[in-house]
Amino acid sequence: xxxxxxxxxxxxxxxxxxxxxxxxxxxxxxxxxxxxxxxxxxxxxxxxxxxxxxxxxxxxxxxxxxxxxxxxxxxxxxxxxxxxxxxxxxxxxxxxxxxxxxxxxxxxxxxxxxxxxxxxxxxxxxxxxxxxxxxxxxxxxxxxxxxxxxxxxxxxxxxxxxxxxxxxxxxxxxxxxxxxxxxxxxxxxxxxxxxxxxxxxxxxxxxxxxxxxxxxxxxxxxxxxxxxxxxxxxxxxxxxxxxxxxxxxxxxxxxxxxxxxxxxxxxxxxxxxxxxxxxxxxxxxxxxxxxxxxxxxxxxxxxxxxxxxxxxxxxxxxxxxxxxxxxxxxxxxxxxxx
Amino acid sequence: xxxxxxxxxxxxxxxxxxxxxxxxxxxxxxxxxxxxxxxxxxxxxxxxxxxxxxxxxxxxxxxxxxxxxxxxxxxxxxxxxxxxxxxxxxxxxxxxxxxxxxxxxxxxxxxxxxxxxxxxxxxxxxxxxxxxxxxxxxxxxxxxxxxxxxxxxxxxxxxxxxxxxxxxxxxxxxxxxxxxxxxxxxxxxxxxxxxxxxxxxxxxxxxxxxxxxxxxxxxxxxxxxxxxxxxxxxxxxxxxxxxxxxxxxxxxxxxxxxxxxxxxxxxxxxxxxxxxxxxxxxxxxxxxxxxxxxxxxxxxxxxxxxxxxxxxxxxxxxxxxxxxxxxxxxxxxxxxxxxxxxxxxxxxxxxxxxxxxxxxxxxxxxxxxxxxxxxxxxxxxxxxxxxxxxxxxxxxxxxxxxxxxxxxxxxxxxxxxxxxxxxxxxxxxxxxxxxxxxxxxxxxxxxxxxxxxxxxxxxxxxxxxxxxxxxxxxxxxxxxxxxxxxxxxxxxxxxxxxxxxxxxxxxxxxxxxxxxxxxxxxx
Numbered sequence: 060x061x062x063x064x065x066x067x068x069x070x071x072x073x074x075x076x077x078x079x080x081x082x083x084x085x086x087x088x089x090x091x092x093x094x095x096x097x098x099x100x101x102x103x104x105x106x107x108x109x110x111x112x113x114x115x116x117x118x119x120x121x122x123x124x125x126x127x128x129x130x131x132x133x134x135x136x137x138x139x140x141x142x143x144x145x146x147x148x149x150x151x152x153x154x155x156x157x158x159x160x161x162x163x164x165x166x167x168x169x170x171x172x173x174x175x176x177x178x179x180x181x182x183x184x185x186x187x188x189x190x191x192x193x194x195x196x197x198x199x200x201x202x203x204x205x206x207x208x209x210x211x212x213x214x215x216x217x218x219x220x221x222x223x224x225x226x227x228x229x230x231x232x233x234x235x236x237x238x239x240x241x242x243x244x245x246x247x248x249x250x251x252x253x254x255x256x257x258x259x260x261x262x263x264x265x266x267x268x269x270x271x272x273x274x275x276x277x278x279x280x281x282x283x284x285x286x287x288x289x290x291x292x293x294x295x296x297x298x299x300x301x302x303x304x305x306x307x308x309x310x311x312x313x314x315x316x317x318x319x320x321x322x323x324x325x326x327x328x329x330x331x332x333x334x335x336x337x338x339x340x341x342x343x344x345x346x347x348x349x350x351x352x353x354x355x356x357x358x359x360x361x362x363x364x365x366x367x368x369x370x371x372x373x374x375x376x377x378x379x380x381x382x383x384x385x386x387x388x389x390x391x392x393x394x395x396x397x
Numbered sequence: 398x399x400x401x402x403x404x405x406x407x408x409x410x411x412x413x414x415x416x417x418x419x420x421x422x423x424x425x426x427x428x429x430x431x432x433x434x435x436x437x438x439x440x441x442x443x444x445x446x447x448x449x450x451x452x453x454x455x456x457x458x459x460x461x462x463x464x465x466x467x468x469x470x471x472x473x474x475x476x477x478x479x480x481x482x483x484x485x486x487x488x489x490x491x492x493x494x495x496x497x498x499x500x501x502x503x504x505x506x507x508x509x510x511x512x513x514x515x516x517x518x519x520x521x522x523x524x525x526x527x528x529x530x531x532x533x534x535x536x537x538x539x540x541x542x543x544x545x546x547x548x549x550x551x552x553x554x555x556x557x558x559x560x561x562x563x564x565x566x567x568x569x570x571x572x573x574x575x576x577x578x579x580x581x582x583x584x585x586x587x588x589x590x591x592x593x594x595x596x597x598x599x600x601x602x603x604x605x606x607x608x609x610x611x612x613x614x615x616x617x618x619x620x621x622x623x624x625x626x627x628x629x630x631x632x633x634x635x636x637x638x639x640x641x642x643x644x645x646x647x648x649x650x651x652x653x654x655x656x657x658x659x660x661x662x663x664x665x666x667x668x669x670x671x672x673x674x675x676x677x678x679x680x681x682x683x684x685x686x687x688x689x690x691x692x693x694x695x696x697x698x699x700x701x702x703x704x705x706x707x708x709x710x711x712x713x714x715x716x717x718x719x720x721x722x723x724x725x726x727x728x729x730x731x732x733x734x735x736x737x738x739x740x741x742x743x744x745x746x747x748x749x750x751x752x753x754x755x756x757x758x759x760x761x762x763x764x765x766x767x768x769x770x771x772x773x774x775x776x777x778x779x780x781x782x783x784x785x786x787x788x789x790x791x792x793x794x795x796x797x798x799x800x801x802x803x804x805x806x807x808x809x810x811x812x813x814x815x816x817x818x819x820x821x822x823x824x825x826x827x828x829x830x831x832x833x834x835x836x837x838x839x840x841x842x843x844x845x846x847x848x849x850x851x852x853x854x855x856x857x858x859x860x861x862x863x864x865x866x867x868x869x870x871x872x873x874x875x876x877x878x879x880x881x882x883x884x885x886x887x888x889x890x891x892x893x894x895x896x897x898x899x900x901x902x903x904x905x906x907x908x909x910x911x912x913x914x915x916x917x918x919x920x
Binding site: 252253254255291292293295296297298326329330333 | 530531
């Protein structure tokens with residue numbers, strides 16, 4: 060039983076209909092080219108009028124990737140419109156720019172120039188309104204708050220959009236009143252909980268934790284242990300997922316903590332023992348074991364022949380499993396001898 | 398009224414209604430009769446006062462049923478289902494719902510939590526990698542093994558080495574021995590992912606179901622299932638009848654059929670074209686003339702005894718994943734005070750609304766005083782699906798029985814009702830008062846195998862499968878089989894039809910806007 064788009068009839072296109080369609084498209088293309096010519100010539104003439112402003116809007120609606128026209132639009136605002144406006148009007152215009160680009164973003168979530176324009180609007184907002192003669196930054200705060208909201212909606216739609224994560228960091232860093240690192244940690248917990256196969260979320264978590272450790276809000280030792288527990292859940296649930304392995308490696312760092320190192324080596328060893336398993340999982344387990352055992356060797360037990368032997372054995376198995384990287388494993392073996 | 402039809406359908410149960418709609422849309426002239434004054438037959442959605450009347454009739458027909466408590470006010474704001482079920486998000490039923498356009502007549506929402514009763518408390522059932530990751534109840538090793546099992550079940554397991562030789566071993570055994578899962582996890586998978594009815598159900602059919610449900614999740618949301626508004630199946634059956642009526646089907650409700658007989662063509666009152674000779678005449682209570690048809694489709698319960706053995710019965714099974722068919726279902730409908738929402742555990746995943754339709758599974762042997770063989774399902778329904786007024790809720794308790802039971806439904810199910818009420822009390826620290834309850838036994842009419850000397854044109858529809866998650870898909874499959882039999886039976890006689898004529902499609906393409914009305918699907 061075939062189902063075509065919920066069983067709705069698709070109209071067959073006759074040659075006449077196709078020709079008509081082509082005609083309509085051609086007229087659209089002509090319209091676009093004429094509009095482009097108009098806008099670019101005005102730009103050359105340094106036309107900062109409202110008419111020019113309207114035209115850039117039309118053009119950008121059709122093609123939001125036309126960055127020259129975004130530049131021109133900003134220049135119109137700076138040279139033509141802002142000098143004639145009160146701070147409140149400027150704020151309204153910029154809020155409007157933000158709304159307009161939000162709509163554009165929904166259709167084009169990865170166009171750099173739209174994000175760029177938003178940054179410019181946020182950074183060039185007036186400081187008002189004035190309260191008792193002092194700029195209160197309320198307009199800016201409101202715009203930045205909304206911005207965070209937009210960034211979060213983008214991440215709800217696609218939690219792995221690294222542009223959105225990057226943007227989120229930018230917004231958090233530039234808000235007049237900063238959000239707490241603790242709340243950011245909670246945000247990464249939610250995102251990781253919803254889908255832990257997410258490099259960006261783990262990465263954000265690592266940056267946030269560093270901030271919390273340095274400021275003393277979290278005890279680095281306890282926190283690290285908590286993180287090992289969290290990531291081990293990910294490793295065991297899906298050992299093929301690389302983002303968890305990379306986070307684990309970051310947690311180990313340079314391996315100063317002997318107890319942690321030994322505990323994690325044991326954990327990974329048990330995971331490796333759990334049969335049957337995929338090649339990917341075996342690679343990651345063995346690779347990590349070699350890396351961590353070497354850290355143990357270097358930092359805590361420099362003379363240990365057992366450790367060295369274990370590494371050599373693992374490297375041989377790795378070479379068999381992953382012949383493409385044979386030379387690398389040979390190199391690592393050689394390093395062990397030094 | 399012209400009393401010659403291509404097809405007469407007796408009974409407006411879900412399967413019969415799907416068939417009637419399909420035949421109507423295929424251009425056949427259909428009359429659809431039901432002795433009840435409502436649609437849905439044994440799967441009907443009833444208001445509480447209709448339920449009370451139904452209880453009285455059921456007793457008169459010598460079925461086991463008991464009813465306690467006063468009907469609360471606003472009885473008409475309740476829609477209770479006599480055969481509660483959920484709709485898999487991918488499957489033959491939802492495809493039929495969409496292809497027929499009947500989905501536009503109803504509203505649906507996602508099933509909420511599925512939980513299992515284990516060790517006296519309710520536990521979550523992990524359905525995805527992320528559920529497993531977040532679970533606080535499993536050890537690391539258990540998580541690895543469960544994920545491995547889910548990946549296995551979601552993939553092509555048919556020729557796998559793990560399954561080899563194990564297809565007919567009990568699923569619980571298979572999970573424990575081959576995937577090294579703990580007993581608790583094996584139970585959760587068997588009863589709340591595979592929805593097995595009985596303790597010894599075999600591996601292969603359950604794996605098929607598990608795979609189907611894993612694939613279904615994500616189509617509309619994280620749950621693999623949808624629930625219909627206004628009591629579900631009965632309401633949907635009515636939707637299919639409406640679709641049939643729109644295409645010219647004639648509906649007769651609330652009249653009994655007083656006689657069915659084969660027609661001797663020489664005795665007809667009015668001469669008719671030879672290719673349209675009727676085969677059956679149906680007498681309807683209070684109708685002056687008999688209704689004639691060339692093909693008679695009837696629910697097995699409505700067929701008189703002498704015709705049951707002569708009817709061609711469609712085997713109701715998605716054979717690859719069917720559960721063994723129960724002999725009967727013990728059921729309970731309880732109306733309770735207070736919200737019946739199971740609270741979401743831990744930090745809510747976003748701002749999703751908590752659904753008040755949830756499913757609690759009691760595995761065999763989990764409740765003292767309960768069954769050691771059958772899994773019991775408790776479904777909740779409430780204002781979220783317009784099944785009850787605000788502040789009230791409905792609990793459906795269902796137990797499949799594989800043989801005749803000496804106990805009444807009430808004796809079998811009371812322990813479960815008590816347990817559920819106290820669980821809700823514990824979860825929400827409120828008194829959950831029981832307003833009224835109905836216990837009844839639903840016997841499933843056994844299918845007689847079709848013999849070679851069955852009457853041409855007489856098709857029997859087996860009882861609606863009571864399986865919570867599979868029933869509606871089986872109904873759709875049986876309906877399609879009956880549709881094809883009826884269509885070929887009817888077309889076979891029309892010699893003047895061209896040889897190159899297409900086979901009737903089960904659902905012809907919908908026009909873009911079939912009618913102006915119809916609700917949008919609400920999520």
